[in-house]
Amino acid sequence: MPSPYNYYFDKGSKTYNFTTKNSTEYKMAFIVDEKFSAISGLEINNIYQVIIEKVSDEIEKFDGLVAETIKNIIKVFFENSENVMIYICNDFDKKAISRFNAFERWYWNSDMTNYISKIDNVIKFNLPDNQIQIIYTSLLFHKDNANKETIIEIYNTIEEILNNDK
Amino acid sequence: MKVESINKQAIMKSITKMVIEKDMVRSFIKGKTSLETLTKKGIKFAEPL
Numbered sequence: 001m002p003s004p005y006n007y008y009f010d011k012g013s014k015t016y017n018f019t020t021k022n023s024t025e026y027k028m029a030f031i032v033d034e035k036f037s038a039i040s041g042l043e044i045n046n047i048y049q050v051i052i053e054k055v056s057d058e059i060e061k062f063d064g065l066v067a068e069t070i071k072n073i074i075k076v077f078f079e080n081s082e083n084v085m086i087y088i089c090n091d092f093d094k095k096a097i098s099r100f101n102a103f104e105r106w107y108w109n110s111d112m113t114n115y116i117s118k119i120d121n122v123i124k125f126n127l128p129d130n131q132i133q134i135i136y137t138s139l140l141f142h143k144d145n146a147n148k149e150t151i152i153e154i155y156n157t158i159e160e161i162l163n164n165d166k
Numbered sequence: 167m168k169v170e171s172i173n174k175q176a177i178m179k180s181i182t183k184m185v186i187e188k189d190m191v192r193s194f195i196k197g198k199t200s201l202e203t204l205t206k207k208g209i210k211f212a213e214p215l
């Protein structure tokens with residue numbers, strides 16, 4: 001299998017960057033998420049929301065090495081078993097469900113299923129104009145995470161409240 | 167460890183904020199928003215690798 005692209009951490013933008021053979025630049029940011037602790041009343045550290053984005057809006061030809069590179073970064077991220085990752089699918093172009101399904105396939109086709117757990121939460125919001133907004137989210141954590149039972153409990157409780165308390 | 171009572175409104179607010187933060191970081195990556203703006207909004211970048 002070809003090697004993934006080399007990436008580096010840019011201290012200026014505070015993102016992990018790599019450039020493809022077609023000169024497309026990708027940036028991957030991890031932002032600290034404290035909302036999990038805020039809504040549960042429990043202090044849980046090392047939770048990050050991940051954002052992966054191309055710098056330009058140009059359409060790039062399919063390049064399998066992009067997914068391999070992202071997978072590589074995620075693998076390194078989980079070398080710390082206390083790290084937790086939240087992934088929210090963009091819906092700016094109404095393709096959130098496609099991203100959600102692609103992420104699902106990517107996860108199940110990887111060897112990370114052996115040591116990384118993924119739980120999904122599809123959240124429906126009632127907007128003020130009575131429209132419904134759907135947000136597709138996934139939470140990934142290491143199977144050795146010391147807080148995994150609490151994390152699962154919080155996530156399940158959130159899902160239960162959102163689905164039952166309409 | 168038991169999860170304390172979780173308020174539905176608090177969940178909605180938090181999730182909405184997460185989506186907004188994601189959009190702001192996307193905008194930053196595309197050069198449309200400054201890092202200073204994100205910092206002012208309380209967005210903290212990490213180097214977890």
